[in-house]
């Protein structure tokens with residue numbers, strides 16, 4: 001069974017073709033600059049060199065068409081015909097309150113996904129375009145939607161409600177949804193295996209720290225709270241996003257900087273976070289280099305990030321009444337030794353004891369806590385594509 005995993009952004013398509021026999025990636029790639037000058041498809045067949053295919057790619061249908069052509073190409077292709085693709089798994093950003101798990105896409109499901117576009121105006125329409133493109137080019141292949149929000153639909157109202165009027169929740173769906181759900185679910189599942197326990201008997205805090213970051217409390221395999229909210233702007237400060245701030249700052253910013261609603265939204269999403277605080281970069285490697293050379297604002301941005309992540313760890317241990325394991329994942333969580341060390345420092349009172357030697361590692365599953373640490377700390381690389389493929393396989397084999 002071969003599954004094509006598709007993740008469409010507004011001007012990009014990320015894809016993988018996965019052989020579910022051994023869960024190996026047969027090919028992967030990226031289409032960039034869709035609808036803009038300089039469109040390019042970078043295609044990497046497993047074990048071979050990357051190929052860069054430049055041509056005009058006006059829309060997602062054309063992008064998917066070129067990806068499929070690359071997959072069956074006699075030179076750099078990996079399959080003989082498109083018929084070898086058994087199913088397509090789509091990453092979809094928002095499932096609202098409708099979707100609490102992955103689903104096979106029917107006409108009705110696609111309409112419901114489309115109707116949720118207001119919730120994620122930048123991402124959802126791109127996801128819909130990707131689904132339509134695949135339906136058009138592979139009309140007989142089953143398509144599955146895997147939602148970023150679905151895993152968090154188990155949160156109780158005390159965790160997901162905001163202190164706005166109840167009518168706003170009813171009329172506009174204003175509440176916490178949470179994101180990165182596929183990643184939090186995947187790494188918490190792996191952590192339960194490493195703990196050697198049934199996930200139902202575990203309390204796990206998962207820290208997905210990348211360009212975008214979120215922390216989730218997973219109690220008994222269910223998300224019970226998460227740091228991102230109505231949108232992925234909430235929670236800890238990120239590469240370029242503010243994270244949670246006093247909401248009263250927003251109208252002040254609009255007034256002082258002469259910004260309208262769209263302007264302030266863009267400002268808080270693109271210009272703030274560790275980039276805005278440091279004035280250096282949104283990339284943690286650049287910040288660490290700058291901090292090592294004495295840049296105090298870069299150091300402040302890094303310290304703020306670690307402090308805020310630590311604060312969530314403490315909050316979620318309290319929310320669950322304990323914690324068995326803490327997981328670090330995504331670009332920063334998997335690679336940044338300092339961040340992991342600094343987040344865990346001072347958590348000894350909770351039973352967390354990191355082992356400096358074990359923590360000196362990047363990008364592979366590792367128990368980084370000391371042998372006598374009551375709370376286990378793990379580095380677990382996330383694999384959202386594999387998780388999407390696994391859900392797709394499960395739904396299509398039914």
Ligand code: ADP
Pocket residue numbers: 209210211212239282283284285330331332335336337
């Ligand atoms: P996205 O949220 O876009 O999926 P990733 O999870 O790929 O992001 O994380 C990207 C971030 O990971 C980069 O911005 C960079 O800050 C960080 N990162 C990658 N490698 C390292 C490293 N060796 N040390 C510190 N940070 C790293």
